[in-house]
Amino acid sequence: MTALEKRSISGLSLIFALRMLGLFMILPVFSVAADQYSGSTPLLVGLAIGAYGLTQAMLQIPFGMLSDRIGRKKVIAFGLLLFAMGSVIAAMADSIFTVILGRLLQGSGAIAAAVMALTADLTRDDHRTKAMAGIGISIGLSFTVALASGAALEHWLGLAGIFWLTALLAMLGIAVLYFWVPNPQRCIVHRDVEPMPKQFRKVLGNIELMRLALSISTLHFLLTLSFFALPMALHHYAGVERSQHALLYLPIMLIAFVCMVPFILLAEKQRKMKMVFLGAIVALGIAQLSWAILPSTAFVILTGLWLFFTAFNVLEASLPSMMSKISPLDCKGTAMGVYSTGQFLGAFLGGALGGLIYSYLNIHAVFAFGAIVTLFWWWLVKPMQAPRHLNSRILHIEPLNQANAPRIMAEINAIPGVIETMVVIDEGVAYVKFSPDDTDTDALDAFSVQST
Template sequence: MLLPVIRILGEDLEGATLPLLGLALGIYGLSQAVLQLPLGLLSDKIGRKPVIYGGLVVFIAGSLVAGFSESIWGLIIGRALQGAGAIASAVMALAADLSRPEQRSKMMAMIGGSIGLAFAISLILGPILSEWLSLQGLFFVIAALAFIALIVAMTVVPRGDQASKVHLNLTFAERWKHVTAKGRIFVLALAVFVIHWSLVAVFMIVPDKLEQSGFALAQHSWIYLTVLILSIALMVPMMLGAERKKMHRQIMQLAFFVIVVALVSLFTGFTHIAFWLVVLTLFFAGFNLLEAKLPSTVSNLFGSQYRGTALGIFSTSQFLGAFLGGSLTGYLLPKLGLEGILYMNIALAALAGLALTFLGKLPEIQKIVIQLDDTDKESGQKAQISALKMPGVLEAIANDGEGKVYLQVDKSRINQKDLMALGQIEG
């Protein structure tokens, strides 16, 4: 809700300058980048719920600080506190704890879909609500929503027992070496860094340009609504084509090309509504596609023994992109002008798109269920350990009492004879 309006409405705050507004927009990402991994690790030690409760309380406090503030520095402090409620990793871990192995992918897809829906709705509601409530009022709405989330987490969401997964005895150095060996995690980290840099940078530029084109802030909502509908209509065929033809890397590179085209179009200076609808549709189609494909690519490349390390690098890069995209754009915009900022973003998007070439062949994910001869817990654990040591096995989870082991494997690397040594392959 804040992205479309903070650049414009924040100018009325005491001490507001363009660099400080950029810092206010981006500092949320810095707090997230610093705390996401430590709080995820803390949730492993003390439990998911305490971390989630604490994170929501901190987020609410940050929202109230920003809401009651009449100065730019109060806004910056409030945004930093909001980001310090970095509970995404704990929430996703709790979702994994509460879901059965065979349903886990559906659970994660539902959460991902809710995030995307919230993003779409908030872009539309932000300009509308800000007309009635002002920028400070938006923060009170956000605090209220977070309070509702806290109540739901305390009263509706089960506590859940953390999954008793078998882990190989690997040191952090061994995990880091495996994750970084081929450099592919850094390619994906660069890609997510760039798209979140570009997203925040665009919202440092576009709301002001829309006003200069004759569209009042209240009109921005229906522009974003139209753009999001059109971008989904453009993105879905691209996603389906990538799945059908197994061209995941190529479709991500196409998404970066689409973003570059959108950014280049801003040099024209056109102001007609059709121009803005086309440009913003292209940008959001590329962004939304990459926002969906990049994290799934990380999960597919790295098995459960290494996924936490890989996602830690990935998430930190994502939030750093948002921080630097806001703070540096705000600082450099008065010095470089619109053209300089556009050149910078175009160069970054082109670099990230070209870097994806180095991903090479991506895994062909297949789900396999192994029926064990014995149904006791010890047999399940032994089968998990044996499976995790096999090349191509990304995840192995045993359901106690069923005598089954659920595997996610790279179809192009797995050896069927190795799997058959574990037990009977179902289906």
């Protein structure tokens, strides 16, 4: 990778990380500290936790499309400003309704699709996977830091201080965008990372893709559902002071991250993706069930938390890979857009339903509902086909026109191991999906350099 590409990826990863920190730092503390706001009820507290997901789900695809028209940086900067405004509103709030408004505004700064598109603009196609992996790692690390630091920051700064800090992080993200991230030389629609409106019907009608979209939605549903109840379980049932929660979350998160690695290797290297996928869902269900039926001691809660986050990390890392493997080439970006929308919608529903259930029952009922949802999820995805181990590549072909496109596509499809080819004349490229174990990649690469 060139120095410019490395600079682009580091800057955009940092922007993503700063925003994720702002969204998730309140997760481990909000439900036990929200009684400071007037009008607080369990339902409204749950809505405040998950509210960002609703506006994020509604706007992330439109914002991505808008970035094609007016420019990536303008949309990203506007989204970060919305996020900062939402943080300020929440920081100044004395009513739970104002906090909800702030969280909705935070979520309306839906920059994920625009950041991915800018990443594609600033990196060469053969380094696209590395770039997206770098952003994915930054998201995972920021999530870990957010959970570990949120409890400590609430003890030192209070909830208002956390929201002020998130506003500052958003402004820092704007500075990184304009002073560190390079300006792109091109701004085109990338079918592999951006949604195409004409493909939505095809994606929504693909049962395998929708199973995975439902999976990421359920995963983040369980996340916000659990973190509505877990801080209260630790504080009110296990007797752990709020100031001590951070000391418990950090080692659990680190151990879970280490425990995740063998399962990812088993899924990718040993081609056991479906087995690992279903096993992780079972682990999530066991964690929820343990919280629901066992005594709420610190040992039980933290053991379940380790199991939960090990499985959560496995699924968070493997689901995008599965989505990429089974998505048809002509709608890969659209499929990922639907996937992301499902993720944020699940986060909203988890917080809202967690609060609703707790309003009428108790914490154990919240976890029991999570276990039931997990069982239904496992049943729904069990019939899915195991995804084949496939890679994708983008070949730049010059000249490419109406006359030679059919011949080039036929020649690429004739290479053993090639599964699917899509030639896009306007972009001058061929998108190819192939089996890395059966394909001569040199034969593929030859199409990028040969005179056609």
